[in-house]
Every structure is written in C-alpha cells, then in structure tokens.
Amino acid sequence: MASILNVDDYHPARYARSKVLRQAGFEVLEAATGQEALDLTEAHSPMLILLDVNLPDMSGFEVCRQLKKNPKTSTTPVLHISASSVQSYQQVHGLNSGADSYLVEPIDPGVLVATVNAFLRAKKAEDALRHANDELEWFTYRVAHDLSEPLRTVTAHAQLLEMDLGEKLDRNSAQCIQFVVDAARRMRSFIDGLLRYAHAAHADRQIMQVDCEALFQRVTTTLDEAIVSTGAKLTHDPLPVVAADAGLEYVFQNLISNAIKYRRPDVVPEIHVSAREDADSWFFTVADNGVGIRPQSQKEIFSIFHRLHGNEVPGNGIGLALSQKIIQAHEGAIWVESEPGTGSNFFFTLPKRAGEN
Amino acid sequence: MEKQVRIILAEDNPGDVFLVRRALEKQGIPHQLMVARNGEEALLLLDQTDLPQLILLDLNLPKLDGNQVLSHIRQTPAFDRTPVIVLTSSGSKKSRELALALGANGFYQKPTDLASLMDLGREMQRTLNEAA
Numbered sequence: 014m015a016s017i018l019n020v021d022d023y024h025p026a027r028y029a030r031s032k033v034l035r036q037a038g039f040e041v042l043e044a045a046t047g048q049e050a051l052d053l054t055e056a057h058s059p060m061l062i063l064l065d066v067n068l069p070d071m072s073g074f075e076v077c078r079q080l081k082k083n084p085k086t087s088t089t090p091v092l093h094i095s096a097s098s099v100q101s102y103q104q105v106h107g108l109n110s111g112a113d114s115y116l117v118e119p120i121d122p123g124v125l126v127a128t129v130n131a132f133l134r135a136k137k138a139e140d141a142l143r144h145a146n147d148e149l150e151w152f153t154y155r156v157a158h159d160l161s162e163p164l165r166t167v168t169a170h171a172q173l174l175e176m177d178l179g180e181k182l183d184r185n186s187a188q189c190i191q192f193v194v195d196a197a198r199r200m201r202s203f204i205d206g207l208l209r210y211a212h213a214a215h216a217d218r219q220i221m222q223v224d225c226e227a228l229f230q231r232v233t234t235t236l237d238e239a240i241v242s243t244g245a246k247l248t249h250d251p252l253p254v255v256a257a258d259a260g261l262e263y264v265f266q267n268l269i270s271n272a273i274k275y276r277r278p279d280v281v282p283e284i285h286v287s288a289r290e291d292a293d294s295w296f297f298t299v300a301d302n303g304v305g306i307r308p309q310s311q312k313e314i315f316s317i318f319h320r321l322h323g324n325e326v327p328g329n330g331i332g333l334a335l336s337q338k339i340i341q342a343h344e345g346a347i348w349v350e351s352e353p354g355t356g357s358n359f360f361f362t363l364p365k366r367a368g369e370n
Numbered sequence: 371m372e373k374q375v376r377i378i379l380a381e382d383n384p385g386d387v388f389l390v391r392r393a394l395e396k397q398g399i400p401h402q403l404m405v406a407r408n409g410e411e412a413l414l415l416l417d418q419t420d421l422p423q424l425i426l427l428d429l430n431l432p433k434l435d436g437n438q439v440l441s442h443i444r445q446t447p448a449f450d451r452t453p454v455i456v457l458t459s460s461g462s463k464k465s466r467e468l469a470l471a472l473g474a475n476g477f478y479q480k481p482t483d484l485a486s487l488m489d490l491g492r493e494m495q496r497t498l499n500e501a502a
Contacts, residue, residue: 162459165482166385172484
C-alpha cells in the first residue's frame with residue numbers, strides 16, 4: 014500500500030504526527046533530513062509528503078522545489094509544516110515554490126488527517142483524468158492508424174480500376190471513380206492530421222534552440238508553389254532564436270499557409286511575420302490582408318475539424334487545432350483578431366525558458 | 371519469350387500482393403512471383419526454391435516480422451548479394467534506418483495511388499539493373 018512520507022528533524026513532533034496518521038490507517042515513512050526525504054521518495058514513491066520547512070541539511074522549500082521539478086514526483090501532494098512563528102511571506106514563498114499546502118503548528122490531529130484525505134481525493138481525481146487523457150490519445154492514434162491501411166487500398170485500387178477500364182469507362186463511371194478517389198484522399202488527410210494531433214503534446218518532445226529566421230526561410234521554401242501561384246508577398250521583421258520543439262515549424266507553416274489560402278480573391282495576399290520581446294515571453298504576429306474572420310467564429314476556428322468555408326477551401330480542419338495544441342504544449346497562447354473584408358492578425362506567445370536571454 | 375525474373379514476395383495482405391503484381395506489369399518486368407503469407411513461410415520458400423533475383427519484404431508480417439526475415443537473409447551466404455526491398459505502410463525514419471542497417475537495399479512505402487505504384491515499379495527495375 015502506498016505510504017505517507019513524514020519529514021521532520023524534530024523527533025517528538027515527527028513521532029506524534031506519525032502516530033496520528035498510523036491510527037488513521039495510513040502507512041508512514043519517516044525522514045529527518047532533506048536528503049533522506051529525497052532518497053525515500055525515490056525509493057518508495059509515497060502518495061503524499063508532509064514536509065517540515067526547517068531541516069538541518071537544506072531548506073524544506075528547496076526539497077519541495079526538487080520534488081516538483083522531477084517529472085516522477087511533480088504530482089505528489091507536498092504539504093509544508095512549520096512552527097507558529099512563521100511569517101506570512103514565508104508561507105507565500107513556500108506555496109509559490111510549488112507546495113500544495115502550508116500547515117502551521119499546532120495542528121489538530123483531526124484536521125491533519127482530514128486535510129491529508131482531502132489532498133488524496135484530489136490527487137486520485139487528477140490521476141484518473143491523466144489516465145483517461147492518455148487512453149484517449151492512444152485510442153485516437155490507434156483509430157487513425159488502423160483506418161489508414163484500408164484507405165490506402167481504396168485509393169490505389171480505385172485508380173487502377175480507372176486505368177484498367179480506360180476507354181471502356183463512360184463519363185458517369187469515370188466521374189464516379191473520381192469521387193471515390195477524392196473522398197479517399199480527404200479521409201487520408203483527416204487521418205494524417207489526427208495522428209499528428211494525437212502526438213502533439215507527447216511527453217518526450219525535445220526542446221531545442223530554434224532560429225526563427227531560418228525557420229521562416231524553410232517555410233517559404235515548403236510553401237513555394239502556393240506563394241508563386243498566388244503572387245503572395247511574404248515579409249518579416251527580424252525574428253529571434255527561441256527555445257521550442259519541432260512543432261513550431263508546423264505552427265508557422267500552418268498560419269502562413271492559411272493566410273495564403275484565405276486570401277481575398279481580387280487582392281494580392283500580403284503576409285507579415287513579426288516578433289516582440291516581452292519580459293517573460295516572445296510575442297509573435299502573423300498578419301494578413303485576407304478575407305478575415307467574423308467575431309463569432311474567432312474562437313471556433315481553433316476547434317478540431319471546424320471548417321468555416323466547408324469544402325470550398327481545401328484542408329482537413331486540423332491545422333489551427335493542432336497549432337493551438339502545439340503552442341499550449343509550450344505553455345503559450347494563440348488567438349486571432351480579425352476584421353472581415355480587411356484581414357486577420359494571428360498572435361501567439363512562447364514563454365521564455367530558463368537560460369534564454 | 372523473355373526470361374522471367376524470379377521474385378519472392380513476403381506479404382500477408384492480398385490487396386498489396388495485387389498491387390505489387392500490377393507494379394511489375396506496368397513496369398514491363400516479366401516475372402515469376404512467389405508469395406509467402408508470413409515470415410516463416412518466407413524462410414521456407416527461400417530454402418526450397420532456386421535463388422531469387424529480388425526479395426520483397428513487408429515489414430509487418432505475422433509469425434516472423436520483416437526485419438527478422440531480413441536478418442536471416444543477410445546471415446545466409448547464398449543470399450548475401452540478393453537485393454532486398456522492404457515495404458511498409460508507415461515508413462517512420464527509425465524503421466527506415468533499421469531496415470537499411472540490417473542490409474536492405476531499399477525501403478519503400480506501399481503504393482497509395484497510381485503514381486506511387488509506378489514509382490515502385492521503377493524502383494524495382496532500378497534495383498534489378500544494379501544487381502545485374
């Protein structure tokens with residue numbers, strides 16, 4: 014059975030607390046120093062930690078910080094405990110450093126047990142949610158993966174049929190096959206997008222230094238055909254180097270590609286990308302002079318499979334939802350401001366990471 | 371009559387067997403195609419028939435997967451110069467690197483449409499020409 018870790022260097026207090034918890038039916042592990050606490054956590058994965066703030070070898074706040082930084086222990090509830098002489102700024106500091114609660118002695122035994130139970134309930138609910146989310150991602154991936162096989166078969170064989178029947182095919186039949194092939198292609202596009210969506214917030218994304226200038230050049234190369242065929246004018250201000258994962262290129266590509274796609278029919282598309290440095294983050298703008306988006310739709314467009322223009326404009330409805338998922342995985346935000354008939358400004362933020370200047 | 375190229379294909383999906391045949395026909399490669407439905411059958415076939423001129427391996431085979439069959443082929447002296455093309459429906463970078471590292475001559479995604487079918491045909495022709 015999972016246990017509670019009780020950390021306190023003052024033996025009588027530690028003993029009393031363990032007694033209360035054991036009487037309430039919990040298994041209790043004890044530690045008297047910060048290092049012992051970290052070692053025992055590593056070895057036994059306790060379900061909750063009571064953490065004295067004044068430890069002989071390191072500050073309890075530091076222990077808490079380390080626990081919260083480690084992905085294996087970051088969701089374990091940590092409850093600080095200190096003497097009644099604590100100042101409120103210390104409590105604030107402890108809570109802001111990541112602790113889930115801050116209890117001040119003397120703690121009524123009943124209140125201690127009730128508080129522990131309350132946190133364990135919340136943790137259980139969080140774990141259930143995490144698990145359900147993981148299952149959903151896995152399910153989405155499997156569905157998309159298993160659908161793509163037969164879909165590939167439909168397309169390949171339909172085209173072979175078309176080729177085989179050749180001249181023997183009358184106009185109706187030829188058109189029929191064309192519809193089949195087109196529909197299969199659209200399904201494939203959905204499924205590819207779905208697969209990418211399922212993977213976007215994957216745990217082992219690799220964060221690296223991304224040169225946005227180089228990224229911009231890559232994107233213009235990728236979109237070269239669309240840019241040339243529409244005569245689109247693509248410009249940018251100096252762009253920074255940021256800490257991000259490979260998904261950032263997708264976001265740039267998606268926003269610029271949309272700006273080209275949703276152009277006004279009689280107007281040469283003009284798209285400008287810029288970035289501004291704020292205190293804690295980078296603020297990017299992709300501005301276009303396209304058809305714009307009505308206020309009622311400005312939030313909806315980010316939901317998966319939402320297609321504002323139906324089948325008039327090609328696409329699988331995943332792009333913005335996926336871009337949002339990628340930006341959110343970076344702990345940023347993405348949104349749009351737009352005036353129908355004038356153009357749209359897509360904004361997104363990327364929080365700076367430790368070590369970035 | 372032109373000499374038929376002896377090809378062994380390990381593939382459990384009949385639709386994909388069909389596609390490989392069509393690719394060979396489109397490319398105009400006269401062929402004698404022997405089909406194994408799983409990895410074990412593939413190894414049996416290799417044991418029992420004359421040296422094939424080309425081996426096509428689906429990565430996702432029942433009983434013994436494509437990579438295992440490939441390793442076995444490359445460890446058998448009689449086959450170490452026989453060209454092997456690995457076919458897959460997913461084509462991740464990792465599986466490509468693994469197949470090439472195990473000794474495959476080519477790694478291709480199964481045809482998704484007419485154009486990629488013809489690409490496969492050309493690839494097979496190119497591989498046969500290089501081995502000759």
